[in-house]
Amino acid sequence: MKALRTFWEKLPFRHMTVLVVALFVIKEQFPFSNFPMYSNFDTEADVIYIADQHGNALAMDEVFRSGSSTAKKAYKKELGKITNAQKRDTKQASPTERAQAGAIVLGDWYANMKRERLPKGTTAVRLYRRTFELKDGKLGDDTPELLAEKSL
Amino acid sequence: MNASIAAPRPWWQPGPFDYSKLEMLVMRALFASLLFSSIKWETAPYKTQRNPTGLAHFFDFTWLSQHPPGLFWQGLTIVGLLAYVFGRAPALGLAPVCTFAVMIGTLVCSKAMHHSWQAITLIALAQFIVYAWPKKKSDWLNPSIEVHRLATYWSTVVFAAAYVVCGVVKLVNSDFLWIHKVPYLSVQLLKSNWSSYYDTLQPVADWLPKVTQAIVDYPNLARLVFGAGLLIELLGFVVLINRKWAFWGGLSIIALHLSISKVMDLHFEVHMGLAFIFCVNIMGLKKVFQKTEPAVVG
Numbered sequence: 001m002k003a004l005r006t007f008w009e010k011l012p013f014r015h016m017t018v019l020v021v022a023l024f025v026i027k028e029q030f031p032f033s034n035f036p037m038y039s040n041f042d043t044e045a046d047v048i049y050i051a052d053q054h055g056n057a058l059a060m061d062e063v064f065r066s067g068s069s070t071a072k073k074a075y076k077k078e079l080g081k082i083t084n085a086q087k088r089d090t091k092q093a094s095p096t097e098r099a100q101a102g103a104i105v106l107g108d109w110y111a112n113m114k115r116e117r118l119p120k121g122t123t124a125v126r127l128y129r130r131t132f133e134l135k136d137g138k139l140g141d142d143t144p145e146l147l148a149e150k151s152l
Numbered sequence: 153m154n155a156s157i158a159a160p161r162p163w164w165q166p167g168p169f170d171y172s173k174l175e176m177l178v179m180r181a182l183f184a185s186l187l188f189s190s191i192k193w194e195t196a197p198y199k200t201q202r203n204p205t206g207l208a209h210f211f212d213f214t215w216l217s218q219h220p221p222g223l224f225w226q227g228l229t230i231v232g233l234l235a236y237v238f239g240r241a242p243a244l245g246l247a248p249v250c251t252f253a254v255m256i257g258t259l260v261c262s263k264a265m266h267h268s269w270q271a272i273t274l275i276a277l278a279q280f281i282v283y284a285w286p287k288k289k290s291d292w293l294n295p296s297i298e299v300h301r302l303a304t305y306w307s308t309v310v311f312a313a314a315y316v317v318c319g320v321v322k323l324v325n326s327d328f329l330w331i332h333k334v335p336y337l338s339v340q341l342l343k344s345n346w347s348s349y350y351d352t353l354q355p356v357a358d359w360l361p362k363v364t365q366a367i368v369d370y371p372n373l374a375r376l377v378f379g380a381g382l383l384i385e386l387l388g389f390v391v392l393i394n395r396k397w398a399f400w401g402g403l404s405i406i407a408l409h410l411s412i413s414k415v416m417d418l419h420f421e422v423h424m425g426l427a428f429i430f431c432v433n434i435m436g437l438k439k440v441f442q443k444t445e446p447a448v449v450g
Contacts, residue, residue: 043339060351137368
């Protein structure tokens with residue numbers, strides 16, 4: 001007990017150090033977080049967006065009250081649920097599985113859609129995934145992948 | 153957790169600073185405003201908890217989407233915050249805002265994780281605990297200056313821990329290759345800027361392709377620039393040492409966030425506000441630049 005007390009008294013920045021360890025262990029359980037944003041990255045990164053039936057992007061904040069990065073996180077979570085069940089990484093997901101996760105996200109965003117804020121003539125909304133890539137020292141992006149579509 | 157004046161401690165065993173009553177009054181006023189305005193009171197869009205986090209594993213908060221806290225509850229929260237600011241039964245005053253910050257934050261983050269509210273909510277909870285369990289009973293209703301200093305100290309502890317753990321996680325999750333991988337950040341920059349475009353349809357900055365390609369073309373320069381950011385996070389604990397370190401550490405953190413806002417279009421106003429309130433401490437500037445080292449309260 002005495003040794004423990006000595007250790008505690010000599011621990012540098014003891015309150016903060018203990019809190020750092022706690023946050024590191026607890027990870028993402030609101031309001032606790034280990035703040036893992038941009039902690040690891042690859043040669044690829046993707047964004048999720050919603051467009052009309054022609055593929056023209058819609059202003060997500062205005063129309064759906066929830067933006068692209070939130071949609072991306074929700075999509076990754078859904079995709080993770082599908083692939084984790086088979087102990088695979090989300091990067092190994094098939095187009096069908098990506099479409100499955102995309103349909104769930106589009107359903108959620110559709111439920112919060114402000115129809116009156118859609119551009120005139122919109123008959124459907126589509127969820128796309130656009131991937132940016134660093135290859136041979138050059139940055140580029142592929143044609144966006146259509147994940148899901150919902151008619152109005 | 154005794155906060156009475158004591159012999160100076162070594163710099164690596166910090167304690168509460170000798171904040172004056174006025175400094176802490178201003179800090180509480182600014183913190184209360186920031187905390188209230190940071191809560192996402194418009195809860196209607198959050199109808200599901202598909203990805204539960206924290207208390208959402210045990211409780212369903214989706215009723216908040218049907219019944220967003222209206223004027224009555226927001227008014228009650230403001231009344232509580234006013235009591236907190238003026239130092240009257242601050243634990244009671246903080247209770248409504250802590251409750252809403254946790255419930256709404258949990259609901260919103262159970263849709264998709266965000267990182268704007270964790271630090272400020274944890275600081276509010278830390279202050280609530282300090283005020284709810286004071287050493288003397290009389291401190292519960294009308295806390296002494298030592299209790300206020302302790303609450304401020306724990307706010308800074310939580311703030312510093314948030315940055316240090318963020319830096320540590322970067323090292324661990326990247327197998328200690330974070331600096332080496334910095335050129336890959338160019339892809340992340342493209343992603344975050346285009347993500348903002350899809351939010352608002354405001355065109356991405358003209359300089360974006362040039363800057364992202366420059367990161368790839370000059371990797372060591374990029375490592376130096378982004379590595380400095382990582383260093384600021386890892387050294388976040390310095391804000392606990394004394395007023396000077398808190399001031400310069402706070403300014404560095406604000407500068408870090410401003411540069412991230414500019415380059416990545418990712419905005420952390422709440423974190424900048426916290427750094428301004430608890431580290432820069434505008435009312436304590438005179439003591440920062442005075443020649444004799446300010447006392448640290450034990």
